[in-house]
Amino acid sequence: MASAFRNLKLVSNMVFGRGSFHQLDEILAPQRKADAPMVFLVDHFFEGKPLANRIPLRGKDKIIFVDTTLEPKTTQVDKLAQNLQAEFGSISGVIGIGGGSALDLAKAVALMMKNPGSSADYQGWDLVKFPGVYKVGIPTLSGTGAEVSRTTVLTGPTRKLGMNSDYTPFDQIILDPELTKDAPSNQRFYTGMDCYIHCIESLEGTFLNEFSKSYGEKALQLCQKVFVEKTQWDDTSDDQLMMASYAGGMSIAYSQVGVAHAVSYGLSYLLGTKHGIGNCIVMNHLEEYYTAGVKEFKWMVEKNNIEIPVGICKGLSEEDFDKMINVSLGMKPLWENALGKDWEKIMTREKLRVLYDKL
Ligand code: ZN
Numbered sequence: 001m002a003s004a005f006r007n008l009k010l011v012s013n014m015v016f017g018r019g020s021f022h023q024l025d026e027i028l029a030p031q032r033k034a035d036a037p038m039v040f041l042v043d044h045f046f047e048g049k050p051l052a053n054r055i056p057l058r059g060k061d062k063i064i065f066v067d068t069t070l071e072p073k074t075t076q077v078d079k080l081a082q083n084l085q086a087e088f089g090s091i092s093g094v095i096g097i098g099g100g101s102a103l104d105l106a107k108a109v110a111l112m113m114k115n116p117g118s119s120a121d122y123q124g125w126d127l128v129k130f131p132g133v134y135k136v137g138i139p140t141l142s143g144t145g146a147e148v149s150r151t152t153v154l155t156g157p158t159r160k161l162g163m164n165s166d167y168t169p170f171d172q173i174i175l176d177p178e179l180t181k182d183a184p185s186n187q188r189f190y191t192g193m194d195c196y197i198h199c200i201e202s203l204e205g206t207f208l209n210e211f212s213k214s215y216g217e218k219a220l221q222l223c224q225k226v227f228v229e230k231t232q233w234d235d236t237s238d239d240q241l242m243m244a245s246y247a248g249g250m251s252i253a254y255s256q257v258g259v260a261h262a263v264s265y266g267l268s269y270l271l272g273t274k275h276g277i278g279n280c281i282v283m284n285h286l287e288e289y290y291t292a293g294v295k296e297f298k299w300m301v302e303k304n305n306i307e308i309p310v311g312i313c314k315g316l317s318e319e320d321f322d323k324m325i326n327v328s329l330g331m332k333p334l335w336e337n338a339l340g341k342d343w344e345k346i347m348t349r350e351k352l353r354v355l356y357d358k359l
Contacts, residue, residue, distance in 0.1 A: 008254055009150055009166040011137075014173050018239070021138065021176040025056035028093070031134045036092040037061045039084060041106045043068050043098025043140065051097070051140070060088070068101035070272045074120040074156040075092035077105060081119075082113035091132035093171075099191060100144030100275060104139045107152040107168055119163060120156040128165035137170040140179045142241040143276065145198060147173045153275070160269040160327060165170025175246065177238035185233070189306050192241055192277030193297065196223040197279050198248040200293035201258030203287065205337040208255055212254035216251035219244045227300045258287045258338035262331040263355060266324030271312065280308050285358050289338065313359045325352050 015023060027036055037060040044065045046052050051092040055063060064080070084091055091113060096106025111132035114118050122128045137147045146152075151162030162168075170177050180188070202212050222244035226237045264278035273281070280301075287294045301308055313321075329335070329352065335343040 009169055009171050011148055011173050012171050016175040018178045020174055031093055033092045036090045038093050039064050039091050040095045041102055043102040065178055066102055066105055071268050072101050072105045072154050074154045077108040077112055080109045087139055091133055095136040097138045099141035100146040103146040104152040106135055122163045123156050123161040125164045128163055128167045131167045135170050136172045138174045138228050141191045142180050143195035144246040145245055148249035149247055160265050175242050177242045180238045189304055190280055193280050194276045195245050195248040197260050197283055198252045200290050201250045202255045204290055205255055205258050206340050207337045212251045212255035215247040219248035230292040256333050256337035258334055259286055262328050262334040266328035268322055269327040270324050281359055284308050313356050321356055324356055325349055
């Protein structure tokens with residue numbers, strides 16, 4: 001029987017502060033094993049950029065620029081892990097540097113260095129058998145909460161689902177707000193809204209408790225500072241959004257996300273829509289579920305001069321709609337959090353079909 005209260009596994013070590021990236025070499029030193037390199041999985045956005053030259057390489061250490069154009073796939077994870085095993089045998093650790101996709105890839109590759117088979121075998125809850133190698137997360141975009149989560153969301157052959165386990169959280173995270181300052185403003189907005197949506201879904205959900213509420217309210221307030229109150233982006237915006245992402249991640253870690261995530265998983269499974277923008281596309285049409293949140297969301301879109309795509313489901317076949325509906329309705333805990341125990345009576349296939357049609 002499942003325990004009544006979840007025993008939440010947290011990230012073991014955390015550094016926060018502008019310029020804390022400089023400490024990476026010192027942090028890695030005690031984790032280095034003889035003849036086993038550190039492997040840096042870096043978002044391809046940084047190829048040829050100054051950050052890539054600041055990575056503290058020693059010995060056989062390797063930088064791999066990872067393609068994050070689409071959401072991470074189980075095939076991509078398996079290939080990275082197999083290549084590293086073939087090249088080095090064992091490695092000391094994996095360091096993910098980038099947005100949510102790079103962080104999730106790093107977590108998954110670290111796990112697959114020590115677990116047999118394919119990462120697709122471990123998509124689900126508590127299926128991972130062995131701890132992976134040492135892993136570090138260094139976000140360069142704020143909002144996903146991937147730096148604190150116990151999952152790594154992957155698109156597999158039959159589903160889009162995380163490797164959700166106590167072995168999944170990072171051993172170390174480095175939160176350096178300086179690293180987010182050069183992110184493209186559209187991308188920064190979409191990813192920031194992922195955090196805003198985490199807060200709304202957590203705070204409006206039936207799983208809410210005082211732990212999640214405390215973090216959710218703080219994260220929401222920080223998002224509002226950055227995207228509602230300020231007239232332009234400044235250094236404190238980077239600091240505030242980085243802490244919003246952390247707190248928003250902590251909030252959903254002990255509650256759950258809701259309607260926007262459940263519906264956007266269907267989009268990204270079928271169309272490869274990235275998580276942040278996918279959530280925004282869905283949130284735009286959720287007045288019925290999150291009235292005040294959607295109103296404020298629309299105001300932030302307008303104020304920050306952002307374009308949210310519309311009509312992305314135009315021309316899809318009935319078979320395509322069925323696929324999205326199946327993926328979405330498979331996210332049972334999300335729906336239960338959003339709509340309560342009787343969610344299946346509320347969110348029927350027909351109702352979801354109408355919603356996808358609007359996107
Ligand atoms: Zn999210």
